[in-house]
Amino acid sequence: MDSGTWAEITRHIGRALGQPFAIDRQRSLGGGAANTSHRIEGQNRAFFVKLGSLAESDRFATEALALRELHRTHTLKVPEAICWGTSDRVSYLVMDFLELGGAPAGGPQLLGEQLAAMHRHTSDRFGWELNNTIGASPQQNSWSDDWVSFFRDQRLGFQLRLARRNGYRGAWLEEAERLGDRLSAFFRDYQPEPSVLHGDLWSGNYGYDRDGNPTIFDPALYYGDREADLAMTELFGGFPAQFYRSYNDAYPLDAGYAQRKVLYNLYHLLNHLNIFGSGYMGQVQRSVSQCLGFLS
Known part of the structure; x- marks a missing residue:
């Protein structure tokens, strides 16, 4: 993925957090031809990023909204959905990274x-x-x-x-x-x-x-x-x-x-x-x- 897409995702994370965000470390977690996942870190916080084709944008959005629906129950822990959207030819979903x-x-x-x-x-x-x-x-x-x-x-x-x-x-x-x-x-x-x-x-x-x-x-x-x-x-x-x-x-x-x-x-x-x-x-x-x- 090109640097411009990562720059857009970084800016979106910053807007969601209400403060500037910069990636200090990035690691690919694998995936297939259509979807990949990554761990990024910055400001002492880690995020899990799903990347996919533009066709995945609706799927990522409904996953994010489902996580927020579950989070509102204040029962089981779920990863917090930070932001999601599209950039150039990819869609993305950013969540808190869960250390299991x-x-x-x-x-x-x-x-x-x-x-x-x-x-x-x-x-x-x-x-x-x-x-x-x-x-x-x-x-x-x-x-x-x-x-x-x-x-x-x-x-x-x-x-x-x-x-x-x-x-x-x-x-x-x-x-x-x-x-x-x-x-x-x-x-x-x-x-x-x-x-x-x-x-x-x-x-x-x-x-x-x-x-x-x-x-x-x-x-x-x-x-x-x-x-x-x-x-x-x-x-x-x-x-x-x-x-x-x-x-x-x-x-x-x-x-x-x-x-x-x-x-x-x-x-x-x-x-x-x-x-x-x-x-x-x-x-x-x-x-x-x-x-x-x-x-x-």
């Missing part, structure tokens, strides 16, 4: 307690003011008063339509579409509140800072059933047992969660199928069959 360390004693318990506190921050509707992304896929967040229709149309249905566009066919897809027509059966005795969600809460998107504080990052935020966040934590290996005990002590889960978590994780498995390919087909098919089995 190992899990301290009691860390998983505190993570569970603080996530439960975060989930108590609610909206009057499901969705969010902005559409964003889940991994590399678009994520629709149009406001809705009804959780079942929101999840059917903007989560499960969206991924199934995307799977068809990607060329997937077969009985499993037709069964999944029929499942969408029967979603209300999972909610006969359960009415979720629109809790603020991280939206993509797997083990790669949380950690602990050097003071032992749990922190979350890379959100796919929206307001939805808090069980959807908990379900995601169980999808790829799970979080420590202490996390689940402390969360449930602070904000007990409904008994129907054991079934609904399979339904919620079907959304993420379909997303992985659409992004990464047929290696996720077996898990998707098993999840569809399991969900239908709950209804038989």
Whole structure:
């Protein structure tokens, strides 16, 4: 990247901080052909900078606004979004750099307690003011008063339509579409509140800072059933047992969660199928069959 772009980013950081800023040290943290990340330091402060094409500008903006939405809950620590924008042929997002360390004693318990506190921050509707992304896929967040229709149309249905566009066919897809027509059966005795969600809460998107504080990052935020966040934590290996005990002590889960978590994780498995390919087909098919089995 040319020096002019870094000069523009430096000026933007200074405007955001309300004082002049100069880069003393800069280090590339890697990335692919389209996106790179960097650590910059100056005035005894370190920042994490994401750089991408101009096409990434909306994605960076929604990530920044999601971080600010989570920060306003005053629960779990999130990196502060400093500034974002475009310069020449690139877009950028500047955040505080989080120095992560190992899990301290009691860390998983505190993570569970603080996530439960975060989930108590609610909206009057499901969705969010902005559409964003889940991994590399678009994520629709149009406001809705009804959780079942929101999840059917903007989560499960969206991924199934995307799977068809990607060329997937077969009985499993037709069964999944029929499942969408029967979603209300999972909610006969359960009415979720629109809790603020991280939206993509797997083990790669949380950690602990050097003071032992749990922190979350890379959100796919929206307001939805808090069980959807908990379900995601169980999808790829799970979080420590202490996390689940402390969360449930602070904000007990409904008994129907054991079934609904399979339904919620079907959304993420379909997303992985659409992004990464047929290696996720077996898990998707098993999840569809399991969900239908709950209804038989």
